[in-house]
Amino acid sequence: MTTFLQAVAGGLGQGSVYALLALGFVIIYKSMRVVSFAQPAFMLAGALAVSFLAEALLGIPSPWGFFLALVLGAVGVALLGLGIERTVIRPMVGKPVFVIAIITLGIDIVVRLVANIFIGLDVRPVGDPWGLNSINLGGVQVQERHIVMLVTTVLLVAVLFSFFKYSRLGLAMRAASFNQETALAQGISVGTVFATSWAMAGALAAVAGTFQATGAGIDQNLWIIGLKALPAIILGGLDSLGGAVIGGFTVGLVESLVATYQGDFAPWLGQNFSVVSAYVVMLLVLLVRPYGLFGTKEVERV
Amino acid sequence: MTSRTTQLLAGLSALALIATGCGRGDSGGGGGGGEGAVRTDVGVTAEPCKDTPNLTKGCIFLGTISDLTSGPFKALAVPITEAQKKFWERVNKSGGIDGYGVDVTTYVRDNKYNPETHNQVYQEIKSKVLGLAQTLGSPTTAAIIGDLGDNNIVSVPASWTSAWAFEDVILESGTNYCLESMNAIDYAVEQFKPKSVMAVHYPGDYGEDAAAGAKVAAEKNGLTFEAVETASGQDNQAGAINAVNSKKPDLVILTTGPTDAAVIVGQTAARGFTGKYIGTSPTWNPGLLKSPAGPAFKALYLQSGPWETFTADTPGHKNMREILGAGVTGNDGYTAGWVWSYPLQAALKKAVENKDLTREGLLKAVKQLDKVDYEGMLPASAGNFSGDANAGVVRETMIAKPDESSPTGVSTVKTFFVGPTAKDYKFDKPCFQS
Numbered sequence: 001m002t003t004f005l006q007a008v009a010g011g012l013g014q015g016s017v018y019a020l021l022a023l024g025f026v027i028i029y030k031s032m033r034v035v036s037f038a039q040p041a042f043m044l045a046g047a048l049a050v051s052f053l054a055e056a057l058l059g060i061p062s063p064w065g066f067f068l069a070l071v072l073g074a075v076g077v078a079l080l081g082l083g084i085e086r087t088v089i090r091p092m093v094g095k096p097v098f099v100i101a102i103i104t105l106g107i108d109i110v111v112r113l114v115a116n117i118f119i120g121l122d123v124r125p126v127g128d129p130w131g132l133n134s135i136n137l138g139g140v141q142v143q144e145r146h147i148v149m150l151v152t153t154v155l156l157v158a159v160l161f162s163f164f165k166y167s168r169l170g171l172a173m174r175a176a177s178f179n180q181e182t183a184l185a186q187g188i189s190v191g192t193v194f195a196t197s198w199a200m201a202g203a204l205a206a207v208a209g210t211f212q213a214t215g216a217g218i219d220q221n222l223w224i225i226g227l228k229a230l231p232a233i234i235l236g237g238l239d240s241l242g243g244a245v246i247g248g249f250t251v252g253l254v255e256s257l258v259a260t261y262q263g264d265f266a267p268w269l270g271q272n273f274s275v276v277s278a279y280v281v282m283l284l285v286l287l288v289r290p291y292g293l294f295g296t297k298e299v300e301r302v
Numbered sequence: 303m304t305s306r307t308t309q310l311l312a313g314l315s316a317l318a319l320i321a322t323g324c325g326r327g328d329s330g331g332g333g334g335g336g337e338g339a340v341r342t343d344v345g346v347t348a349e350p351c352k353d354t355p356n357l358t359k360g361c362i363f364l365g366t367i368s369d370l371t372s373g374p375f376k377a378l379a380v381p382i383t384e385a386q387k388k389f390w391e392r393v394n395k396s397g398g399i400d401g402y403g404v405d406v407t408t409y410v411r412d413n414k415y416n417p418e419t420h421n422q423v424y425q426e427i428k429s430k431v432l433g434l435a436q437t438l439g440s441p442t443t444a445a446i447i448g449d450l451g452d453n454n455i456v457s458v459p460a461s462w463t464s465a466w467a468f469e470d471v472i473l474e475s476g477t478n479y480c481l482e483s484m485n486a487i488d489y490a491v492e493q494f495k496p497k498s499v500m501a502v503h504y505p506g507d508y509g510e511d512a513a514a515g516a517k518v519a520a521e522k523n524g525l526t527f528e529a530v531e532t533a534s535g536q537d538n539q540a541g542a543i544n545a546v547n548s549k550k551p552d553l554v555i556l557t558t559g560p561t562d563a564a565v566i567v568g569q570t571a572a573r574g575f576t577g578k579y580i581g582t583s584p585t586w587n588p589g590l591l592k593s594p595a596g597p598a599f600k601a602l603y604l605q606s607g608p609w610e611t612f613t614a615d616t617p618g619h620k621n622m623r624e625i626l627g628a629g630v631t632g633n634d635g636y637t638a639g640w641v642w643s644y645p646l647q648a649a650l651k652k653a654v655e656n657k658d659l660t661r662e663g664l665l666k667a668v669k670q671l672d673k674v675d676y677e678g679m680l681p682a683s684a685g686n687f688s689g690d691a692n693a694g695v696v697r698e699t700m701i702a703k704p705d706e707s708s709p710t711g712v713s714t715v716k717t718f719f720v721g722p723t724a725k726d727y728k729f730d731k732p733c734f735q736s
Contacts, residue, residue: 006573121380122587122588123561123587123589123590125592131594131597132594132598143572215536215594216561216565216594217594219559219587220372221374222561225537259543263541263548271541272532275535275538
C-alpha cells in the first residue's frame with residue numbers, strides 16, 4: 001500500500017506539470033483552433049527566467065524569493081507570448097490553421113535557441129528551496145516539491161476556471177471560442193482574446209517548466225517534456241479545459257503506476273513501458289471516444 | 303524565348319560548377335610530380351591557409367562535425383571543438399606539419415546529434431577535407447562510417463565506443479566504455495566489496511557498450527548482474543528509479559546524460575537508496591553539484607574516465623590550460639578535445655615524412671603509428687594503431703569523486719589503473735554486439 005501511495009504522490013506531482021502544460025495548449029486551441037507548438041519553448045524560457053530571477057532575489061527569505069521569481073518569470077513569459085502573438089501570429093489570422101501551427105514550430109525553435117545560449121554549458125539549478133526533501137504523511141514519503149506543485153496547480157486551475165466563468169474577458173473568450181464571427185458582431189475584441197490566450201499559455205508553461213526543473217535542473221532538453229502534454233490534451237479532449245487537467249493528471253499517474261508495477265506484473269512488456277504508457281492510454285480512449293474524454297463532438301455534414 | 307535563355311544559363315552555370323569542382327581536386331594534387339615532393343589529393347591545397355600565410359608549403363583542411371547548438375551533448379561538444387581549434391593553432395604556431403598549415407575552422411558543421419543531419423553535413427564537406435578533426439557521437443558517426451572507410455577518410459571520433467577499435471579510419475584515444483565499466487567494477491570490488499551490480503544505461507552503443515563490459519566484470523567477480531535500459535528525458539526515468547529502489551543493488555554502473563543521472567541518483571537517494579553509483583564521463587556535468595541531487599551525488603557517486611580531469615598535472619594538461627588561457631572555466635570537454643587531437647597530429651606528420659599526404663597516404667601513416675606522444679595525458683603505451691584491436695586498445699581508467707573545489711566538479715581518487723577483468727579481456731567484436 002505504501003508503494004502504491006508513493007507512486008500516486010509522485011504521479012500527481014509530475015501530473016501537475018503535464019496539466020499546466022496541457023491547459024496552455026487547450027487555451028490557445030480554444031481561441032484560435034491551432035495547436036501551438038511554441039509551448040515547449042515557453043516552458044524552457046520560463047524555467048530559465050525563474051532560475052536567473054531566483055538567483056537575483058536570493059536576499060529575500062526562502063521560500064518567498066523563489067515564489068516571487070516564479071511570479072515574475074511567469075509574467076515575463078506571458079509578455080513574451082503576448083509580443084509573439086501580436087507580431088508573428090496576428091498577421092496570419094485568417095490563414096489556414098495548418099500554416100499557423102507551422103509558424104508556432106518556427107517560434108519554438110527560435111525561442112529555444114535563444115534560451116540555449118543563456119543556459120550555457122552546465123546544468124542550471126532552478127533555485128527552488130525544496131531540493132529533494134520529503135515529509136512523512138501517514139507512513140508515505142512525499143517529496144515537498146510534489147506537494148507544492150500539486151497545491152499550486154490546483155490553485156491555478158481554480159483561478160482559471162473562475163476567470164472563465166465570472167470575468168468579462170473570460171466570458172468573452174468563451175464566446176469567441178464558441179463562434180468567432182458572432183462574438184465579433186457582439187462587440188467582443190477577438191484580437192484581445194487571442195492575445196490573452198497566448199499570454200496565459202505562456203505563463204502556465206513557465207510555471208510548468210519551473211516545476212519540472214525542480215528535480216534535476218535545467219538543460220536544453222527540458223523542452224521535450226512539453227510534448228508529453230499532447231497525449232494529455234488528446235486524452236482529455238482538445239477543446240476542454242477540464243479535460244486538459246484530468247488528462248494531465250491521468251498521464252502522470254499512469255506513468256508512475258506503470259513504472260512501479262509493470263516490472264512485477266507484466267515484465268514481458270519490456271523495461272521502459274511507462275514511457276509509452278501515456279500514448280497507449282490515449283489510443284484506448286480514442287477508440288471509445290474519438291474526441292477525447294471531454295472533447296466536443298464535431299458534426300460533419302457531407 | 304526567355305525560358306530558353308534561363309535554361310541555357312542554368313545549364314552553363316551547372317557546367318561551370320562541375321568545371322570548378324574538378325579544378326579544386328586538380329589544384330590539390332599540385333605536388334604530385336617532382337622528386338621529393340609530397341603527394342596530395344583531396345583537402346590539401348598548395349596555397350597556405352588564410353590564417354597561416356607563413357606556412358608556405360600548403361594548407362591541410364580538416365572537417366569538424368559536432369553537436370554545437372541544440373543537441374543533447376552541446377555542453378561537451380562546444381568545449382571539445384574549442385580545444386581542438388586551440389590545439390591546431392598551437393601546431394600551426396610551432397611550424398605546422400612540417401611547413402603545412404592546418405585549418406580546422408573553415409569546415410565546421412553542426413550535427414544536432416542527429417545521424418541524418420550528420421550524414422548530410424558530412425556529404426557537404428567531404429570533398430573539401432583530407433580528414434575529420436572531429437566526428438561527434440557514436441550513432442552519428444555510425445551513419446557515415448561506411449563512407450569514411452570507402453574513401454579512406456581518417457577521422458577523430460568524439461565518443462568512446464569499443465566499435466572504434468575495429469575501424470581503421472578511426473583514430474580513437476583512451477579506453478572505451480566497455481573496458482571502463484570493467485575497471486569501474488574491479489575498482490568497486492577492491493574498495494567496497496559489492497555483491498550485486500546493476501547497469502542503468504541508454505540504448506545504443508554508448509550505454510550498451512558499458513553495460514556489456516559491466517556484465518563481463520560482474521560475472522568474473524561472481525556478482526549478480528542486471529541491466530536496466532532507460533530512455534533519455536527527465537520524465538522518462540521512473541522505470542530506472544523504481545528498478546534501483548526495488549532491487550537495491552550494491553553498485554550501479556550509470557551511462558546516461560547528466561540531467562537524467564541527476565534524476566536517477568537524486569530520486570533513488572531520496573527514497574532511501576544507499577548503494578554506490580559509478581558513472582562514465584558523459585554522465586557528468588559540473589552543474590550537477592549545484593542541482594537538488596548534489597548531496598546525493600556527493601554521498602553515492604564516483605566517476606570513471608578515460609583520462610585525468612582538466613586540472614591534472616601532466617605536461618599535456620598544463621599546456622592545454624596555458625593555451626586555453628586563464629579566462630576559461632574548467633570543463634572536461636576541453637580535455638577530451640585536446641587529447642583526441644594528438645594522434646591525428648602524429649599521423650599527419652608521419653604522412654608528410656612518407657611524402658604522401660593523400661587520403662590513402664594518411665591512412666597508411668596511421669597504420670604505421672605504434673605509439674603517440676600524448677604529453678603524459680595517456681599512458682606511454684597509448685596510441686598503437688599498427689596492430690589489431692586487442693593490441694591497440696587502451697585499457698587504463700581513472701576514478702574521480704565529486705569535489706566542489708575543482709572547476710570540473712570532480713577530482714581524481716585513483717589515477718590510471720587496469721583491473722584484472724580488463725587486463726585479460728580479448729575483443730573479437732565490439733562489446734555491445736556480444
